[in-house]
Amino acid sequence: MPSSITAKNQKSFAPTNYKLFRMQKKILAIYYTQSGQMGEIMTTFTAPLAEAGASVETVVIRPVTDYNFPWTGKRFFSVMPSCVLGIPEQLEPLELKEEGYDLIILGYQPWFLSPSIPSNSLLQNEAFKALLKDTPVITISAARNMWLNAFTRVRNMLKDASAVLVGNVALVDKHPNPVSFVTIFYWMLSGKKERYLNIFPKPGVSEEDIANTSEPVTTMRLAIFYIDFFYNARKHSFCNQFFGAVEHLHITFKFSETKILFF
Secondary structure (H helix, E strand, O other), X not given: OOOOOOHHHXXXXXXXXXXXXXXXXXXXXXXXXXXXXXXHHHHHHHHHHHHOOOEEEEEEOOEOOOOXXXXXXXXXXXXXXXXXXXXXXXXXXXXXXXXXXXXXXXXXXEEOOEEOHHHHHHHOOHHHHHHHOOOEEEEEEEEOOOOHHHHHHHHHHHHHOOOEEEEEEXXXXXXXXXXXXXXXXXXXXXXXXXXXXXXXXOOOOOHHHHHHHHOXXXXXXXXXXXXXXXXXXXXXXXXXXXXXXHOOOXXXXXXXXXXXXXX
């Protein structure tokens, strides 16, 4: 990191100039999706990072016994006990290009107010837990306006794996809960992301909000800078006191109705 960074040239910290510093990062974007929505979100979210020079590897979580989409009512409710209890299922082996990453972006969705079974299974996978150890992680979820309980469980599992959780992005269906309850079940059981009866709004995260997920990435570039500088600087005793103050900051950013939390 350049030693000439001072208050006078603080503009060098700007996200738009971040690629001049350390954007040769190895980033793993890993997620599960049934409908394809999380794939759209992750592609949009990580595109500016790749454009800025980072190496972004995208991996899809694949259960050995997958969960077909659309659901049937019987199949959907049959997975509730395993999901709520956090019972993992077997996953296809992960095929990763790198042995370690500078940042992991984990995309998941809540099922029954809990992390989906594929996401929960990944976080209990010993090989993936080894990859998480001491690695900065940003989580991103897509759900109805009920994401907090699932996030809390994901956060705890990341802590158990000794990962360094640095941020969370929660994308939500912004319609009232009674409305989204109807539309999400229509989508789940029909496989059609369209207006039910031509009266209800489209289900899920809006196309506008998915498109806007690229906006916080400029902020995330700065966050990656902080991760790199402060995380490594902590190894040096003269930075310990300063880092101890910084690492407890909890900053909330908002774009549209999306919550972006950096810790």
